[in-house]
Amino acid sequence: MVHTFAVYVENKPGVLNRVASLFRRRAFNIESLTVGHTETPGLSRMTVVVDTDEYGARRLEAHLHKLVPVRRVDNITTTPSITRDLALIKVAATGDARTHVMQLVDVYRARIVDVSPESLVIETTGTEDKIDSLVEVLRPYGVVEMVRTGRVAMARGLTPATRLGVPRGVPPADIGGDVSNCSV
Amino acid sequence: MKLTGAQILWEAMVREGVTDIFGYPGGAILPAYDAMLGYPIRHILVRHEQGATHMADGYARASGRVGVAIATSGPGATNMVTGIATAMMDSSPIVCITGQVGSKLIGSDAFQETDITGITLPITKHNYLVTRAEDVAPAVLEAFAVAKSGRPGPVLVDITKDAQQGSCEVDWAAAEPHLTEAYDDALPGDGDYREAVELINAAERPLILAGHGVMLSGAEREILALAEQANIPIAVTLLGIGGVAASHPLNLGMMGMHGEAWVNHAIQEADLLIALGMRFDDRVTGNLKTYAPTARKIHVDIDRAELNKNVRVDVAIAKDLRSALVEWLPHVTRRDRVEWHGRIDALKGDSAVRDIQQLPDDGHLYAAHVINDLWRLTEGNAIVVTDVGQHQMWEAQYYKHERPRSLVTSGGLGTMGFALPAAIGAKIACPDSEVWVVVGDGGFQMTMAELATVAQEQLDVNIAIINNGYLGMVRQWQEFFYGKRYAATPLMNPDFAKLAEAFGIAATTVTKRSDVADAVHAARRVKRAALIDFKVEQEDSVYPMVPAGADLHKMIRRPSPIVETAAD
Numbered sequence: 218m219v220h221t222f223a224v225y226v227e228n229k230p231g232v233l234n235r236v237a238s239l240f241r242r243r244a245f246n247i248e249s250l251t252v253g254h255t256e257t258p259g260l261s262r263m264t265v266v267v268d269t270d271e272y273g274a275r276r277l278e279a280h281l282h283k284l285v286p287v288r289r290v291d292n293i294t295t296t297p298s299i300t301r302d303l304a305l306i307k308v309a310a311t312g313d314a315r316t317h318v319m320q321l322v323d324v325y326r327a328r329i330v331d332v333s334p335e336s337l338v339i340e341t342t343g344t345e346d347k348i349d350s351l352v353e354v355l356r357p358y359g360v361v362e363m364v365r366t367g368r369v370a371m372a373r374g375l376t377p378a379t380r381l382g383v384p385r386g387v388p389p390a391d392i393g394g395d396v397s398n399c400s401v
Numbered sequence: 402m403k404l405t406g407a408q409i410l411w412e413a414m415v416r417e418g419v420t421d422i423f424g425y426p427g428g429a430i431l432p433a434y435d436a437m438l439g440y441p442i443r444h445i446l447v448r449h450e451q452g453a454t455h456m457a458d459g460y461a462r463a464s465g466r467v468g469v470a471i472a473t474s475g476p477g478a479t480n481m482v483t484g485i486a487t488a489m490m491d492s493s494p495i496v497c498i499t500g501q502v503g504s505k506l507i508g509s510d511a512f513q514e515t516d517i518t519g520i521t522l523p524i525t526k527h528n529y530l531v532t533r534a535e536d537v538a539p540a541v542l543e544a545f546a547v548a549k550s551g552r553p554g555p556v557l558v559d560i561t562k563d564a565q566q567g568s569c570e571v572d573w574a575a576a577e578p579h580l581t582e583a584y585d586d587a588l589p590g591d592g593d594y595r596e597a598v599e600l601i602n603a604a605e606r607p608l609i610l611a612g613h614g615v616m617l618s619g620a621e622r623e624i625l626a627l628a629e630q631a632n633i634p635i636a637v638t639l640l641g642i643g644g645v646a647a648s649h650p651l652n653l654g655m656m657g658m659h660g661e662a663w664v665n666h667a668i669q670e671a672d673l674l675i676a677l678g679m680r681f682d683d684r685v686t687g688n689l690k691t692y693a694p695t696a697r698k699i700h701v702d703i704d705r706a707e708l709n710k711n712v713r714v715d716v717a718i719a720k721d722l723r724s725a726l727v728e729w730l731p732h733v734t735r736r737d738r739v740e741w742h743g744r745i746d747a748l749k750g751d752s753a754v755r756d757i758q759q760l761p762d763d764g765h766l767y768a769a770h771v772i773n774d775l776w777r778l779t780e781g782n783a784i785v786v787t788d789v790g791q792h793q794m795w796e797a798q799y800y801k802h803e804r805p806r807s808l809v810t811s812g813g814l815g816t817m818g819f820a821l822p823a824a825i826g827a828k829i830a831c832p833d834s835e836v837w838v839v840v841g842d843g844g845f846q847m848t849m850a851e852l853a854t855v856a857q858e859q860l861d862v863n864i865a866i867i868n869n870g871y872l873g874m875v876r877q878w879q880e881f882f883y884g885k886r887y888a889a890t891p892l893m894n895p896d897f898a899k900l901a902e903a904f905g906i907a908a909t910t911v912t913k914r915s916d917v918a919d920a921v922h923a924a925r926r927v928k929r930a931a932l933i934d935f936k937v938e939q940e941d942s943v944y945p946m947v948p949a950g951a952d953l954h955k956m957i958r959r960p961s962p963i964v965e966t967a968a969d
Contacts, residue, residue, distance in 0.1 A: 230530070231518065231530070234519070234522065235522065238522050238523055242523045272709075275709075276706060276710070279704075279705040279706035279708075280706050282705070283526075283551075283704070283706060284527075285526070285527040285543075285547055285580065287581075288581055384705070384706070384708055384709040384710065384717075
C-alpha cells in the first residue's frame with residue numbers, strides 16, 4: 218500500500234541526504250519525494266510517498282523521528298487530504314493533430330504554456346491519476362518529453378494529521394525458520 | 402572577547418566537562434591541536450585513529466561520561482569508521498572531532514579531503530560539517546547533547562581548517578542546543594503501564610530479560626526491586642552483564658547463542674517475557690519462529706524503532722526504562738512463584754557436571770579455567786575489557802560481574818581489535834579501578850600498536866592473551882558446520898611476551914594451569930602494564946551453542962563426562 222508522509226525538517230544542508238539515506242539504509246523504496254519551503258522560515262516540508270505495508274510505515278515513522286533535523290512527521294495516508302502533482306508535457310503536434318491536442322487540453326483543464334512550430338508544452342496540475350490519464354491520451358500524438366514534480370499533499374481543514382505510533386503488525390523477520398533469516 | 406574556532410572547540414568541551422581526549426594530529430586539525438595547549442585537557446596520543454574511537458567508547462562505557470576522539474581529515478577520519486560503527490551498534494555516547502580541509506576547498510579533491518560526514522551518515526546518530534568559527538560552539542554543544550540524549554550514540558563534528566582559524570565572539574547562552582525530544586509524547590499503540598503490570602501480576606512463569614539499557618538508563622536498583630518484589634528471575638544479554646549482580650540469587654545468567662542452557666530453556670517455557678532495555682538481537686533469539694512460543698511479551702525501550710522489530714510483543718512501551726519501572730513498582734504484587742523457581746532449578750539439570758569448571762584440567766590449559774581463575778584472583782572486582790570471539794564468550798560465562806559497567810565488550814558489531822584500545826579508555830576514565838584486557842591472539846594483533854600508547858601514558862592495564870593459535874570462534878564454526886576444514890584460521894603468532902618487552906611492558910608466558918595464579922599475582926603487583934600470554938588448548942569450543950538460526954532450546958552441549966541423560 219502507498220503511504221504518504223509529510224515530514225517537517227530544519228532547512229539545513231544535507232537534510233535531504235539524511236532522509237534519503239534513511240530510506241536506503243532501511244531498504245525502503247521511495248515512490249516520490251518533494252521538498253519545499255513552508256510558512257515558517259527555516260522549516261521545509263517534504264512529501265514522501267512510499268510503497269510499504271502498515272508495519273513498514275510505522276517503522277519508517279519511528280526512524281524518521283530519530284533524525285535530529287526532523288521536527289515532525291505526519292502520516293496523511295488515511296487523512297482526508299488534497300494531493301497534487303504538476304507535470305510539463307511536450308507533445309510533437311502539427312496540423313490537425315495540434316487541434317485535437319488543444320481540445321484534449323481543454324477537457325483536462327490543462328494549459329498550453331509554450332507553442333513552437335513542431336511542438337506544444339502542456340502544463341497540468343492534479344492528482345496523479347488525472348495526469349496519468351492525460352499522458353495516455355496524448356501519447357498517440359507523440360510525447361517527446363515529460364517532467365513531473367511528484368506528489369505534494371495537505372490535509373483538509375484543521376484536523377490534525379495522525380501519527381501511527383509504535384510499530385505493529387507482522388515484523389518481516391517473523392517469517393523465521395531458516396538460516397537465511399539469520400544475520401551470520 | 403574574540404576566540405578562534407579552535408579555542409571555541411576546547412572551551413565548549415571544557416564546559417561539557419571533558420577532561421580527557423584520545424587523538425592523533427594532522428594537517429587539517431593542527432589549529433585545534435595548537436589551541437589545545439591552553440586548556441586543561443589530557444590528550445592521549447594513540448597509534449591509529451581506530452584506537453582513538455575505541456578508547457573514547459571504552460571511556461564512555463566504563464564511566465557513563467561522553468568519550469571524545471579527535472583526528473585529522475582524510476585517512477585520519479576514515480580510520481575512525483569502525484570505532485564509530487561499534488559505538489553506534491552498542492549505543493555508546495562518543496563525540497568524534499575531525500579536521501576538514503578549508504571550506505573553499507571542499508569538493509575539490511584537495512589533499513587529505515574526504516567526505517566524512519557523508520561516509521559516517523548511517524553510522525552516527527548525527528553529524529555536523531562546520532565551515533565557520535561562529536558555528537563551532539552550537540555544533541559542539543549540540544553534539545554532546547545528541548550523544549547523551551535518548552538512546553546514546555556516536556556523533557561526529559567535522560570542522561574545516563578555516564573555521565578553526567577564524568575568530569568571533571561567542572554568546573554561550575545562545576549556543577545552547579534545543580533538541581526536539583522524539584521520545585517524550587505518547588503515541589497511539591504505546592503500551593500503558595497498567596497493561597504491563599496486569600500481565601506481570603497474572604504471570605505464573607515470568608522472566609525478565611535485562612539488556613544494556615538497564616545501565617544506560619541507570620535502572621539497576623529498579624530492576625532488582627521489580628525482580629525481588631515479584632520473585633521474577635532475570636536473564637541478561639551480553640551487554641546487560643553487570644546490570645544485575647552475578648551473585649544475586651534471581652540472576653540466572655546470560656541468554657542466547659552461548660548463554661546458559663537453563664536460561665534458554667526458561668525463555669522457551671516462560672509465560673511472560675519482560676524485555677527491559679534489550680533489542681531481541683538474532684544472537685539472543687535464535688529462530689524467531691519458535692522463540693518463546695508460550696510467552697506473552699512486554700518490551701520497554703527508549704528507542705521506538707526497536708519495538709516490534711524482530712519479535713512481536715503484547716505491550717510495547719517507548720520510554721526511559723528507569724521511569725517506566727518507577728511507574729510500575731507500586732502496582733506490582735508480591736508473588737512466590739515457587740513452582741516456576743523449582744522448574745528452573747530442574748532445568749539446570751546436568752549443566753553442572755558438563756561445566757568445564759568441574760572438570761580436572763588433566764594437564765591442559767583451558768581458556769575457561771584461565772578466565773575463571775582470573776575472576777577468583779581479582780575477586781571479581783576488575784573492569785574486564787574483552788575482544789570478540791571465543792574468549793569473549795568464556796569471559797561472559799566465567800567471569801562473574803558484580804558491578805555495572807565492569808564488562809566492556811563489543812556486542813552488536815562484534816569488532817575484533819576493540820579490547821586493547823577500549824581498555825585504555827576504561828583505565829583513563831576509571832584510574833582507580835583494576836583493568837584487565839581479555840583478548841584472543843587474533844584480535845590482539847589487529848590493534849596491538851596501542852601497546853605503545855599504554856607505554857607512553859604509563860597505564861596500569863593488564864593484558865591476558867587467550868592464545869590458541871587460531872581465529873578460535875571461526876575455527877569452531879568450521880569444526881561444527883564446515884567439516885573441520887580450517888580455511889585461513891590457523892595463526893602464526895609472534896612471541897607476545899617479547900613483543901610486550903620491546904615496549905617496556907612486563908610480560909610472561911603461561912602454559913600450565915599451576916602457573917596461572919603466580920602470573921596473575923605478578924601482573925597485579927606491578928603498578929604498570931603487564932601482559933600474560935596464556936597458551937591455551939588449541940581446539941577447545943564454547944558450549945553450549947545455539948547454531949545460527951536454530952531453535953533457542955536446541956543447543957550443542959559440551960559432551961558430558963559422566964552419562965548422557967534422557968533430556969539429550
